Amino acid sequence: MPLQSSQNVNIKPTVYHILFLISLVHLFNDSIQSVIPAIFPILKKSMHLTYTQIGWIGFTINFTASILQPVFGWYTDKRPSPYLLPLGMASTCLGMLCLAFAPSYLFVLLAVVLVGIGSAVFHPESSRVSYMAAGSRRGLAQSIFQVGGNAGQSLAPLMTYFIFIPLGQFGAIWFTLVAGIALFIQLFIARWYQESLLTRSRPLKKKNTSSPGHDRLKKTLYIAMFLLIFLVFARTWYLTGISTYYQFYLMEQYKISLQQSQIYIFLFLLSGAIGTFFGGPLADRFGMRNIICFSMLGSAPLALLLPYTDPFWAYVICLVNGFILLSSFSVTVVYAQQLFPGKIGTVSGLIVGLAFGMGAVGAVALGKCIDFFGLSPVMQFLAFLPLLGLLTFFLPSDQKVKEWTQETQQTA
Template sequence: MQKYYPYLITLSHMINDSCQSVLPALLPLFIYTYGLTLEQAGFLILANTALSSLLQPLLGYLSDKLNQPRLIAAGTLLSACSTGMMGFVSSYESLLVCATLAGVGSSIFHPEGAKIMNRLGGGKKGKAMGTFAIGGSSGFAFGPLFAGAIAYTVGAHGLAAFTLAGIIISTVLFLLMPRIVAHAQTIDQAVATEHSTVAVQPLKNYWKYFGILFIIILSQSVNFRVVNAFIPVFWTHELGTSPEQGSFALTVFFSIGIFMTYIGGLLGDKYGPIKIIRLSLLIWLPSMFLLTQVPEFSVTIMMPLAYLILLMIGAAKAISYSPVIVLGQTYLAKSIGFASGITLGVSQTIGGIIAPVVGNLADTYSLPAAMMTLVPFLIVGLVASLLLKDPKKLQ
C-alpha cells in the first residue's frame, strides 16, 4: 500500500484545487443572480486569495518548525465545506465569507502537501512534484466542468458534492498520515545511505536567488489568477458563447495541465528547472498578448484560435509548475515548508489581488484592454529568469 501514498496526496490535491476552481466557473451565474459588476466579481476572487496569500508563507514557516502533516487533511476539509456552502448562501456578503474560508483551506493544505511529496519523491523530486501537480491540474480542469454542470442544471445546492468528497478524503488522510510520515522517513534514510560516500554539504538558504524566483512567481500568478477568473466572462461577454461554454473553456485551459505538469517535472529533472521556467515564459508572453486580440478576428477563426491560444497558455503555465517548486525548495533547502508556501501556495493565490483592478479597468474600458495590462508582468518575469543561477553552482 505504501507505493500508493503519493497518489493519495495527489488525490487530495485534486479535491482541494477543484474547490478553488469553482468560484471562477460560477462567476457568470453570480453576476446574473446578484447583479454584480466585474469589479465586484474581482473582489470575490480577491476574497478567495488575499488572506490565503498572507497565510501561506506563515504556515510554511510554522510547518518547518512544528511539522504537522495532518494539516493536509484539515485544509482539504475546510476548502470542501466552504465550497459546498456557496450553494446555500443568499447574499453577496455570504459569498465573500465562503470564498475567503475556501482560500484559507487552500493555504493550510499546500505547504504541508508539497513538503511531504518532496520527501516521498526521494531522489526524483521533479517527478514527485509532477505527480502532485497532476492533482492540482485535474482539479482545476474538472472542477469548473462539474460545478458548471451542477449549477446550470441541477442547481447550486449540488455543490455539496464537493463537501462530501472532501470529508471522505480528509478522513482517510487523517487516519493514514502517521503511516505516510513513517514511509517518508524510510525514504529519507535510504537516500542518505545511497549518498553516504559523498561529503555531506550543510544546508543553506540562498535568499537572493529565491527573491528573483519570487518575481517570476508573482508575474506568473498575476496572469494565471486573472485568466482563471475571467476566462468564463471573456468567453460569454467577448466571444458571445453560453455560460456552459465559458465553464468548458476553463476545463480546456486546465486539461492540458494534467499532462504538461508531469512532463514539466520530468524535463526539470533532465534539463534543470531554470531552462524549463524560461521556456514557459517564452511561450506564455506572446500567447497572452494574442488572447487579448482574439475578439478582433473574424467569426470563422475566432473560436478555434481562442482555444488554441488558451491551450498554449495552459501548457506554458503547467510545464513550469514543478520546476518552480523544486527550484524554490532547493534555494531554501533549510526552509522547505516556507519555500513550498511561497512557490506552491502564494503562486496560486497572490495574483488574485490584481483581479479587482482588472475588473475595474474592464468596467471602464473593456475586458481585452484590461487583460492587456497583464503582459508587462510576463516581460518582467522573463527578464528575471535570466538572472537565476543553477543551485549546484552555488555550493
C-alpha cells in the same frame, strides 16, 4: 568515497502509494477551491454582482488559500503537524456547506474564507509529505503531487457546465461529499506521516557560522528567491486573468453562450495540468531555469494573439498556451527548494502560496479596471504579462544553485 556511500545509505525508497494518494487529495482540494471561480457567472447573475465584487471574491479565496500558506509552512517547518491535514479538510467541507446555502454576498465571502483556510493548511504540509515520500526522485515526486492540483483546477469550467448552470449555487453541496472522501484519505496519510516522523533519525544541529562570504551568499539567495516569486506572480496574474475573466470576454466579444465559453477555459487549464506533469522531466533534460524561461517567453506570442483571434483559433491557442505556461509549475517549486533546502514548508508556501496570492491581488485590480475601462482593453493589457519572463535571464543557473546548496550545507 565514504561520504558518498553514507549519503546513499540515507536515501530512502520512493513511496509511490503515498505520492499518488497525496496527489489525489490535491486534485480534490483544488477542484473544491476551483468551485469558487466556477460559480462566478452564477453568483454575478443571481446576486447582481459587479466585476469588482467578483474580483474581491477571487481575492478572498486566494488571500486565505495562498498568502497564509507561508505562515503555516513556517510553523510546520518548526513543528510538523500531521493531523493538521484532516483538520484543514474539515474546514473546507464546512465552507462548501456554507456556500451552498449562502443568502448574501457577505456570507459567500465567509464560506470562501473557510475553504481558503483549509487549502492554506493543506499545501505546505502536503508538500512536506511529498518530499518525505520522494526518496531520491524529488523532481518526479513534485510533478506527481502538483499535477493533481492542476488537474483539479482544470475541472472548474466543467463544474460550471454540468453542475452550476443546471443546479445553481446549491450545486456546491455535492463538494461536501468530495471533501469527506478527501478527509478520510488524509487520516491515512497523517498516520503514515506521523510514523515517518517517529522513525526518522534527527540529525545533530551544527552551530551556525557567520562570515562575510556566507552573509553575501545568503543575500544572493534571497535576491534569487525574490525574483522567482515575482516571476511566479506574473505567471499567476495572467493565469488568474484568463481563468476568471476570459469567459466574459468570449461572451461579450463573440456572443457565444456561457456553456461554450467554459470549453475554452477547460482546454487552457487541462493542457496546463499536462504541462505541469511533463515540466519536471523536461527540466531534468534541459535545465530548470531554461524551462522557467520557456514557459514565460514561449507563451508570450500566443498570449499577444489571443485577444485578436477568432473563436476557432482561440481553441488552439488556449490548448497550446496552457501547456507552455504551466510547464514550469512544479519546476519553480523544486528550484526554490534547492535554493533553501531544509525549509520545505516555508518555500512551498512562498512559491505555491504567496506568489499565487499576489496574483489574486492582480485579479482584483483587473476586475476594477474592467468596470472602469471595459473588457477588451484589459484583456489586451493582460496579454503582455508573459513578456516579464525576460527577467528569467537574471536567475542563477542550475549549476550555480547546486554549488550554493553545497556551500550553505557546509556552512549551516
